[in-house]
Amino acid sequence: MDELLVPASNRKHLLLGNEAVVRGAMEGNVRFVAAYPGTPSSEIIDRFSRLAEEAGVYVEYSVNEKVSMETACAAALSGVRSLCSMKHVGLNVAADAFMTLAYVGVRAGMVMVVADDPSLHSSQNEQDNRAYAKMAGVPMLEPSTPEEAREMTLSGLDLSEAYRIPCMLRTTTRVNHSRGPVRLGELPREKPTASFTKDPFNLVVVPMVGRKLRLALMEKEKMLREEAEKSPFNFVTGQGENGIITSGVSWLYVQDALRDLGLEGKVKVLKLGFTHPMPRKLVGNFLRGVGKVLVVEELEPFLEEAVKGIAQEEEIPVKIVGKGEQWIPRAFELDSVKVKRAVARCFQVPYDPPTIFSAPELPARPPTLCPGCPHRATYFSVRKVFGDEAVYPTDIGCYTLGVLPPLRMADFLVCMGSSVSTAGGFSRVLDRPVVAFIGDSTFFHGGIPGLINAVSHDHRFLLVILDNGTTAMTGHQPHPGVEWTRRGRIEPAVRIEDVVRGCGVKKVALVNPLQMKKTQEVLEDLRRQMKDPGVSVLIAKSPCPLFERRMTGKKQKIVFKVQGDCDRCKRCLRELGCPAFVWEASAAGEECIRINEALCNGCAFCAQMCPSIKPEKIEG
């Protein structure tokens, strides 16, 4: 039995925050889940996918976040509790649905998990999505721990159903990817029956319906504020003249700071878990009881501005501090030391910050494309043909690592799908060749409208679709073009080539990038054709080796070795940058190039660029 489906018991389980969300959803009888993976949210959909059959839950990897939200809301509208999850920037993609779904609402409970990534561990920005809850007017819960993630997912479903509005569960990386003891509650057994009653004057948002729903949303917000006032997720601990207001993971840093500073129980702490709509009375009463308040939160001054507004409106003479260089930083994650410093300063208690030892300057260890990764081969050949002159807009996935030396094959990136549309813009104004890169999953997610646009406006660029058969970066999730599954090879639901042709692209070529000569010939040909206007597409198709091995169980048969006739030109190091290559001293004391057998994946690409590299059979 899946660990997340075991019956309620007294024993606590050490669950990841994301697993706790799944358990909470199961306890809340969620039967419909849709998501596009994205760090730090991916384990939510992955864990749902694993237990789907056993638990009787419909789970789909949607093509993007907007699609996932729309798909899941239809289930909730039909009386089936649903959940969608996404990383913070995924909500930008889903925002169109999000803003108006708040108006229309749902019938059964619906929770939207939105995972922010302060410090940009795996993201392109660190936007604070709490602003979205306020903008849309939906209720928002912010867990601090895995246990709260479970409770709030369950409670968010009830709240959503009671007020017929989706509920946002806003997490951060340190909640999603923390493990903590979680109590397992009861799992309901009754299966909901779906039904739909036509009600177009509440469900079809034409302006006259929208106007009515706008007013209804404001009424809901008032009632939800009352819920926040009495929510058990908002509570006060400690006592004294000094106050702290905090939420999410910051609450944990506050606890450690107070303990270490000897202030445990001596500072009044308002811990907010239900943060939109803001419980105004609760905050007002808290402010009246203290002389000075420090607001401790990551990223934007979301709580701080609300608290200052309440103090002003209620005419409460209290000093409130929060964001500031000497106080709580706005950029990046907090930690207990940053919080200790601010707390000590605010309440004037002594604090000796730890002496920080410094390490000498050390060689960096950046993440790199794996040995045998077909993206490296594609980049090598494209650079060979298009050189430094071309502009290379890129996109989001493993292949973004191509930005690093020695490949340096990325010139511009803002978001999922931006490679294709920006290539159009660049090619219109620049007198240089433009070659854009996008991965297979990202192409389905956000690349197709840009491609249609490029075709219809005759933009002149080459789009290279790096098709490795999976969503590799986030952990090998499926997408519509997947051919390999654990059950063997399948006919893909949607072929990339068909989509490209369907978008109106006339010049389409398909290569296996691990075949160097053929790939470069095709690229030369495409380059010549770029004299004429119009977009051309090269599909560079070769499976992610990690994924392929996992799916097929295929064993590696050969490794490659550098022979004695190597002239040490170092082209392999300078141009290819495969992590299996090592520059070292030989037994005779001479510098030489070696291929680390344990890392070599046997892809054979290097042997096509250098005659001194030869295959060798793996014994046994």
Place this chain on the structure above:
Amino acid sequence: MRIFFTGVGGQGTLLATRLVGEAALEEGLPVVVSEIHGMAQRGGVVESAVAVGNLSSPTIADGEADILLAFEPLEALRALPKCHGRTVVVANTVPIVPFTVAVGQSTYPSMELIRSSLEAKVARVIWVDAVQTARKSGSERGANMVMVGVLAGTGKIPVSGKSWRKAMERVLPGKVLEANWKAFQSGFDLGAPGSE
């Protein structure tokens, strides 16, 4: 007790982290574990943390790690800012050459520099050839369990042998259990006080 883990993608640090967390939970101690998934794992540095006892923060700030469990010597030195004067370091001596060194862009620091820089600052460093130890106990793949075994052997975390065993049964059930337990035990003996 704040334990900071560092290593290279593919070394099994996250599994080791989880094992320490499960063992503390089994022992009935308050515990918080934090992991970083995603981009970090493509051959980059992987850091994680376990806080055992009366602590709430999932992460460890600079200067606050009581124990540093380093699966790779260069990464042990890189994590020095996490340590304080009373920190106990358990470090694997087997290097994994970073890509930047392999292609000749930079130089791997000498083991002497790594040793002396760490030993000058922290209370105690236990150096372990985790790969060799694991190989002797059956398989190199158990190197991460050797590292956790050494940590357990130091007695720094108040977890009983019974709880370590139960935690391992939970994290690594089935046919890999005994091999991993053996690796853990061979590490345990190295970590035990007076074994150096």
